[in-house]
Amino acid sequence: MTAEILNGKELSDQLKIEMKQEVEALKQEDIHPHLTVILVGDNPASKSYVRGKEKACEITGIASDLIELPESVSEQELLLVIERQNNAKEVHGILVQLPLPDHIDEQKVIHAISPLKDVDGFHPINIGKLVNGEETFLPCTPFGILTMLESKNIEIEGKRAVIIGRSNIVGKPMGLLLLERNATVTYCHSRTKNLREIASEADILVVAMGREHAVDGSYVKEGAVVIDVGINRMDNGKLTGDVEFESAKEKASYITPVPRGVGPMTITMLLKNTIKAAKGLSEK
Ligand SMILES: NC(=O)C1=CN([C@@H]2O[C@H](COP(=O)(O)OP(=O)(O)OC[C@H]3O[C@@H](n4cnc5c(N)ncnc54)[C@H](OP(=O)(O)O)[C@@H]3O)[C@@H](O)[C@H]2O)C=CC1
Numbered sequence: 001m002t003a004e005i006l007n008g009k010e011l012s013d014q015l016k017i018e019m020k021q022e023v024e025a026l027k028q029e030d031i032h033p034h035l036t037v038i039l040v041g042d043n044p045a046s047k048s049y050v051r052g053k054e055k056a057c058e059i060t061g062i063a064s065d066l067i068e069l070p071e072s073v074s075e076q077e078l079l080l081v082i083e084r085q086n087n088a089k090e091v092h093g094i095l096v097q098l099p100l101p102d103h104i105d106e107q108k109v110i111h112a113i114s115p116l117k118d119v120d121g122f123h124p125i126n127i128g129k130l131v132n133g134e135e136t137f138l139p140c141t142p143f144g145i146l147t148m149l150e151s152k153n154i155e156i157e158g159k160r161a162v163i164i165g166r167s168n169i170v171g172k173p174m175g176l177l178l179l180e181r182n183a184t185v186t187y188c189h190s191r192t193k194n195l196r197e198i199a200s201e202a203d204i205l206v207v208a209m210g211r212e213h214a215v216d217g218s219y220v221k222e223g224a225v226v227i228d229v230g231i232n233r234m235d236n237g238k239l240t241g242d243v244e245f246e247s248a249k250e251k252a253s254y255i256t257p258v259p260r261g262v263g264p265m266t267i268t269m270l271l272k273n274t275i276k277a278a279k280g281l282s283e284k
């Protein structure tokens with residue numbers, strides 16, 4: 001089998017056209033969706049993601065502010081900046097770009113963001129809702145992956161899903177979302193034994209390890225759906241995933257490329273959550 005490529009860039013572009021119309025309609029009702037992105041330090045990768053987010057906001061007509069703080073900013077000062085955004089009526093969504101410098105407690109910062117403006121879906125209240133299967137802001141990367149699966153009518157119910165990676169922002173919420181949709185979910189991580197054996201039982205294999213080409217075709221069951229979340233910069237400057245694309249493609253039914261796979265969908269779901277926040281707050 002040779003896989004069909006799940007083009008996240010193309011799907012993102014389509015969704016952005018729909019969102020642009022939705023934003024225009026909201027503006028008629030005097031609701032102006034507005035996202036604030038807070039960037040600490042000048043990590044080049046973070047800067048590049050943030051630029052992507054600003055561009056996507058511009059395309060869809062969402063207002064975006066970027067607050068850049070120096071690497072040396074104190075935790076207290078950052079918390080104050082967040083508090084101000086929590087209280088700013090015109091701001092619907094707040095995103096603090098991760099990772100943060102070592103002297104700042106990431107969890108403390110995530111706790112400080114109003115759950116109503118937590119468009120990343122990282123606040124413990126929103127994670128709790130996700131665990132309970134209640135309506136909430138879905139974390140953008142898993143939400144984007146789900147949207148890609150749905151766009152191809154890929155069945156989830158009853159399927160065996162294997163997630164490699166258990167981070168709070170990707171692996172864990174991904175498993176919860178698939179479980180909610182009645183998949184049988186297995187989490188793998190760095191202490192997992194027989195990774196290849198477990199992975200090759202998956203109907204849906206999600207790889208979020210942050211290790212260039214750690215998974216190749218020998219980990220993929222014939223006909224499986226392979227989702228590559230990894231973003232790794234190679235020595236030649238190009239981006240590549242956690243999956244060795246060529247050999248995995250020969251066995252999969254669907255596969256996401258890197259770049260132009262999951263990454264663009266993550267940003268698009270951020271916009272979706274911002275629109276949702278704008279609608280929610282306006283109802284109050
Ligand atoms: N496309 C997108 O939109 C996004 C892409 N990313 C990318 O996805 C990747 C993962 O990100 P993130 O979840 O934040 O990463 P983390 O580094 O937080 O987590 C990596 C996970 O992979 C596991 N892992 C590492 N090595 C192995 C191994 N040899 N065998 C099995 N499991 C292993 C770790 O296990 P343990 O817990 O035991 O340490 C951990 O759970 C990165 O490349 C990141 O850049 C991230 C966010 C969004």
Ligand SMILES: Nc1nc(=O)c2c([nH]1)NC[C@@H]1CN(c3ccc(C(=O)N[C@@H](CCC(=O)O)C(=O)O)cc3)C=[N+]21
Nearest residue numbers: 048049052096097098099120140259260261263264266
């Ligand atoms: N609070 C917070 N929320 C996040 O959602 C968040 C974060 N912090 N920190 C870092 C990770 C990573 N992430 C990506 C977003 C888009 C692409 C993306 O668009 N990638 C393009 C390539 C972009 C390029 O060429 O540089 C692609 O895969 O095609 C990748 C990765 C969001 N993250």
